[in-house]
Amino acid sequence: MDHREAIQQMAAERYLLDEMTPELRESFEEHAFDCPECSMDLRAGAAFITAAKAELPGLVDASPSPSGPAPKPAIKKSNWFIWLRPAFAIPAFAALLAVIAYQNLGTIPALRSAGSAPQILPSTGFHAGTRGTSHTSVLADRKQGLVLSIQLPQDSAFASYAFDFSDPQGKQLWTRAATASDVSTNAERTISLVIPGQNLKQSSYTLSIFGITTQGTRTEIDRRILEIHFDE
Amino acid sequence: MQFREFDADYVENLCAGDLATQEHFVSYFTELLQLKLRSRLRSPQAIEDVRQETFARVLNTLRKETGLRQPDRLGAFVNTVCNNVLLEHYRFSSRNQSLDQEGRPEPVATGADTLSIVSAAQLKSKVREILLGMPARDRSLLKAVFLDERDRDEVCREFGVDREYLRVLLFRAKQDFKTEYVRRMNLGLNAAHS
16 A cells, blocks of 8 residues: 555544454555554544543433433324415414515526626635645625635546535535546636525535545545635 | 654664654554554453563564664564564463573663543643533443443434444544544653653
8 A cells, every 4th residue: 555545545534443354454554553643543533532421421422312202293183274264364364474574575586687797706715635624714705705816726536526515503404416527627727616695604615626536535635724804 | 752753863762762763662562552453352460461471572673783673664673563462361371481581681760651641630720611612412322331331333213313424424534533632642752851
């Protein structure tokens, strides 16, 4: 196993999780004993696991799981026909008509205009493939969002790429994919990722970029904290 | 002390008994050997025996006139010697002869060893910070895998994740921890020499 293979296969993590065949384990050990980077990955990973085992009992809720399935809420008997009485139906229909009018007179024309009008969006570029977690300050438009111009690694054996976007709490908001042919349309292997402004806040979001081989092996090649700022 | 490059000077200093080089050598390879051996040997005593025998044989070879033809491949040499010692350990239940009897004592790691560094409050605090930064589900996942030592596939099924998710989770945590770990390790080794 060479260093590139060790990185692509996340060999240090597989080793620490005891997921390797004996042959693969010996092959990785032969490399890691000679490689300062992989050796450090192993040692840091093992140290983290050792320390985490001491901390986790105090951080994980130790409450026992329920012995049986959760009781189902009692089914209430309801009379659906009550909603058809004039006292409820007339105001409900009036509200519905108001919504329809708003959509047709305001929202839809605005969307049509936004879809046809040219847009100028703040843009930020970076090279993907840096080890560790990077922080990038990006300027965004509150309504339109921003564009990330991402240059992917040149010598790549990946068949496709995945882009995962997570909120400040770590919850994944969306994921997008690009094939190798999408990326290779230009010599710089640059791809533009548009992040919409809707629900975007001035905070720290995480963009994770994964390379996916033809066998389906997924390897994280970049993880970036995007410090979103708005142009006031 | 930063990572030292394994070269002819390093091997020469090691053979000459330079304390700093010996400490680095023992500290560096002890962790790797323990990781390697714990997946192959059950008994902590057996792990320690193989580790010590490996070090003794490596140093004995380095001190010979022929020495190591490729000093920059010291790591690979240590790994190979360990494999040979392991093979012998499997074949024989106990060893009667040790190279220590030749009068070449093994260097003992003095000063701060990595375990004590890991125990340092700052590293614990960093690990805690990383764990608290994770969703609660991920903490529970790590606990199930590393502390409860449950079957990985069963845990993944229960949490609705795949093995890749677990690997990435560990990768990210390790990357966050590594900077602080390297810094503290270097501080600890420097303090040992001051």
